[in-house]
Amino acid sequence: MIYDVAIIGAGVSGASTAWQLSHFDCRTILLERWADVGFGVSKANSGIVHGGFHHPVSTLKAKLEIRGNLMFEKLQYELGFPFQRNGILVVAFSEEQMATVRKLYQQGIANGVRNLEMCGRDRLLELEPKLNPEVVGGFFAPNGGTIEPYRYVFSLVEGAMRNGVELQCNFEVTQGKWNAEESFWRLTAADGREISARRVVNAAGLFADQISHVCGAEEYRIHPRKGEEYLLDRNSSARPRRVIFPVPSRDSKGVLVIPTAEGTTMIGPTADPAEDKLDTTTSADNMHRIVALVRQMVNGISTRDIITSFAGLRPVLESEDFYIARSEKAPHFIQVAGIQSPGLTASPAIGEYVKDLLKEDGMTLTEKNHVVQELPVRHEIRHETPETLDTLHKDDPRWTHVVCRCENISEAEIIEAVRKGHTTLDGVKFYTRGGMGRCQGGFCSAKIMKIISRESGIPMEKLTKKGGNSRLLGGVLGSAEVEPMPEK
Numbered sequence: 001m002i003y004d005v006a007i008i009g010a011g012v013s014g015a016s017t018a019w020q021l022s023h024f025d026c027r028t029i030l031l032e033r034w035a036d037v038g039f040g041v042s043k044a045n046s047g048i049v050h051g052g053f054h055h056p057v058s059t060l061k062a063k064l065e066i067r068g069n070l071m072f073e074k075l076q077y078e079l080g081f082p083f084q085r086n087g088i089l090v091v092a093f094s095e096e097q098m099a100t101v102r103k104l105y106q107q108g109i110a111n112g113v114r115n116l117e118m119c120g121r122d123r124l125l126e127l128e129p130k131l132n133p134e135v136v137g138g139f140f141a142p143n144g145g146t147i148e149p150y151r152y153v154f155s156l157v158e159g160a161m162r163n164g165v166e167l168q169c170n171f172e173v174t175q176g177k178w179n180a181e182e183s184f185w186r187l188t189a190a191d192g193r194e195i196s197a198r199r200v201v202n203a204a205g206l207f208a209d210q211i212s213h214v215c216g217a218e219e220y221r222i223h224p225r226k227g228e229e230y231l232l233d234r235n236s237s238a239r240p241r242r243v244i245f246p247v248p249s250r251d252s253k254g255v256l257v258i259p260t261a262e263g264t265t266m267i268g269p270t271a272d273p274a275e276d277k278l279d280t281t282t283s284a285d286n287m288h289r290i291v292a293l294v295r296q297m298v299n300g301i302s303t304r305d306i307i308t309s310f311a312g313l314r315p316v317l318e319s320e321d322f323y324i325a326r327s328e329k330a331p332h333f334i335q336v337a338g339i340q341s342p343g344l345t346a347s348p349a350i351g352e353y354v355k356d357l358l359k360e361d362g363m364t365l366t367e368k369n370h371v372v373q374e375l376p377v378r379h380e381i382r383h384e385t386p387e388t389l390d391t392l393h394k395d396d397p398r399w400t401h402v403v404c405r406c407e408n409i410s411e412a413e414i415i416e417a418v419r420k421g422h423t424t425l426d427g428v429k430f431y432t433r434g435g436m437g438r439c440q441g442g443f444c445s446a447k448i449m450k451i452i453s454r455e456s457g458i459p460m461e462k463l464t465k466k467g468g469n470s471r472l473l474g475g476v477l478g479s480a481e482v483e484p485m486p487e488k
């Protein structure tokens, strides 16, 4: 069986491409090295839908950011992920910083961004009362917003799969060979599995350079740039209404205060070069650095409110731009590389752009007669009215059996996640938010693991945090002898 397209990498770029292609008559397969989708850079970012003013429109990343930004309402309507257009404030605390603010505003206008508003101190404080009153000025971009990035990837992939796209997780592509006689690619996984496809889309994030190399396409290097983020308790009094940006530096948009789409507050990220593409450690030094920076912008930020931290690595190319193009070396091979920030914002447009490149590459794309355009409504008890909860309870009492008390997640929601194929602890956490609250899974992880095991048939001792070697239990479990935990 030869697929029409194999997409390597199920982050926002690959998932958005899969969603686009699922509207056409073609056999598409999405290949992901980890146990679930969205476990690469796409799960560890600031979750901001950027406003289109940070980069000049001569860059591909700005073009796709501006187009992508406009596509989120329709996508949210169709796929139902958490997204709010609550606006961005860029703020200055000195006349010197105001010069950068003015330049950014002008860049936004030149990029065609609508409704940007230059603001004095009083207007800024009216738009965001949590701002430090020493603010001098800034501007407001009402088109900015926040999104839950992992839910967004899950929704794109679920939508694509309902329209016939196939997914293979735990499929780490290690080799790609072009068969010139019969015109197809053969992709081989680390465990020896193989699939064949007429065309390949390389959306492998931090590892796009390796995929390009093993497929005999262009040689380039992805430089990881680490960003640490710190999450505050949902009761933190510091939660602003808008996303607050300082003036940017050369390498980053700066350290921000982010009211997330799910009601918590996040501060970060840093932007430091990293050696190891899998190094997601965070440090106390960086925590203190971030807290000191955001305290200059917003009142009431306390280290006591920090409940967890994480880090993501931006896949950066020398050019600092996206590289999305048909390969000039390898036949029928599309490069989707260097997708650093604003990759999340640009992703709906990246999918569209790749679809157009596939057409340019000679692929016939005929629209399907029937496509699933909207996902079924998903119940989440934290958002339901008492009346709906009562109906759900009568149907199945597990809807009112709360398993994660911090985030108010029921057993029925966890079961639904498992039935949709999320069988790792992180997969269930990202799908439901179970374990994401103040106690960070201290009280509910064991209960969630039992439900995953019962529903999936995976024995408790084989459950993992995120696939691979990340087994959760070691030692002796009841009467079951469990092998020792593998070395990391």
Ligand SMILES: Cc1cc2nc3c(=O)[nH]c(=O)nc-3n(C[C@H](O)[C@H](O)[C@H](O)COP(=O)(O)OP(=O)(O)OC[C@H]3O[C@@H](n4cnc5c(N)ncnc54)[C@H](O)[C@@H]3O)c2cc1C
Residues within 6 Å of the ligand: 008, 009, 010, 011, 012, 013, 014, 015, 031, 032, 033, 034, 037, 038, 039, 040, 041, 042, 043, 044, 045, 046, 047, 048, 049, 050, 171, 172, 173, 174, 203, 204, 205, 206, 207, 208, 211, 225, 226, 227, 228, 269, 311, 312, 313, 314, 339, 340, 341, 342, 343, 344, 345, 346
């Ligand atoms: C700290 C931080 C903050 C950010 N904040 C924002 C923001 O607020 N707004 C914004 O717009 N952007 C933001 N970004 C950028 C954004 O997160 C990325 O641009 C985007 O997630 C990249 O998506 P991707 O699909 O290209 O890569 P990924 O999400 O990394 O997806 C690539 C996938 O390929 C898989 N893969 C790799 N190798 C193989 C292989 N050999 N075989 C099979 N699969 C493979 C990986 O496992 C991964 O799942 C931020 C990034 C960071 C790090």
